[in-house]
Amino acid sequence: MKVIITIFAFLISFSSTASALTFFGEGVLKKDKEKESTRWTLADWMTQKKSFNAMDHWLAMNRSLGLFEFNIEGGKQKYDLTVGGNPLTQEIDRYGASFYWSIFGLEYQLEDSDEGFKRESYQLNLRLLGASSQTTNLTAFYGVRNWTFDNPENEIKNNYAGAKLNIYITSFFGLEGQYKKYFTGNDNSNTEYDSERVEYGGFIDVYFIRFYGQAFKETTNKKTALGVKTSDEREGTEAGVKFYF
Structure with missing residues (x-):
């Protein structure tokens, strides 16, 4: 127990x-x-x-480098116009100006071509990245282009949208690229026009002045009222200068 x-x-x-x-x-x-x-x-x-x-x-x-920004530019384009497989060398004088308030911008461009046409573009810009046009930046835009021909007289109006990118490799040298999509618009004979344009190149900044060179390719598709389709191709280079204020 x-x-x-x-x-x-x-x-x-x-x-x-x-x-x-x-x-x-x-x-x-x-x-x-x-x-x-x-x-x-x-x-x-x-x-x-x-x-x-x-x-x-x-x-x-x-960060903001200043609330307001104003830019002007001018350039010379030399390109081959290909219609039906036959290239023809042409030139365009291009001028432009833009005004920014913070990240919002207004832009105007004028193109005067040896082909006998003028193109005026009015554009709204929205800077998605970057403090100014002289920093690495990404900008989206939307606008309208008036395309007028002298002989025969004709006019096309296209809305368009796209984006442009500037990347600085060093403090004074960089690369830039741009894409534009022109939506369908009709001319006086009810022919439909739509286009795509790609630009790419480089630039050198010297204080408030930028010297640039770029290549571009623009394809314009046409469709007549009878349904006949054709296309024009403009491919070449541009050199110019921009001033930043």
Whole structure:
């Protein structure tokens, strides 16, 4: 009987000790997890530093360098006009001006061609990235183009949309590209016109003056009222200068 009582007392003591150890262990683990959740490590600091650097870079790229900006430009285009597989060399004198208030801009362009036409474009710009036209920037735009011919007299009006990108490689040298999509418009004889234009090139900035050179390709599709389809292709180069104020 004495042996049974001794064994029973031992089991009760062991059970109490195990419960105490379990409680103690759970408490230690819980506290350790709480410490781990608030622990600051070198890895955390590196991650936060990268995040802060990225935010600082974005703010630096998009800070305002002045509320107002005015630009004027002029250039000479030389290109081959291909109609039905036969190229013919032509030239265009191009002039333009733009005005920005913060990230919003208005732009005007005039093209005067040896082909006997003039094109005037009126455009709304929205700068999505960049502090000014003389920083790395991405700009979206929407506009309308009036295309008038002298002989025979004809006129086409196209709405268009696109985007242009400027990337500075060094503090004074960069690359630029532009894409335009001209939506369908009708001329005086109800012929439909739509176009696509791609431009790409480079530039050098000397203070507020930019010298640029670029290549371009423009394809114009036509569809007469009778359903006859043709296309013209203008491909060439342009050199010019821009002034930033």
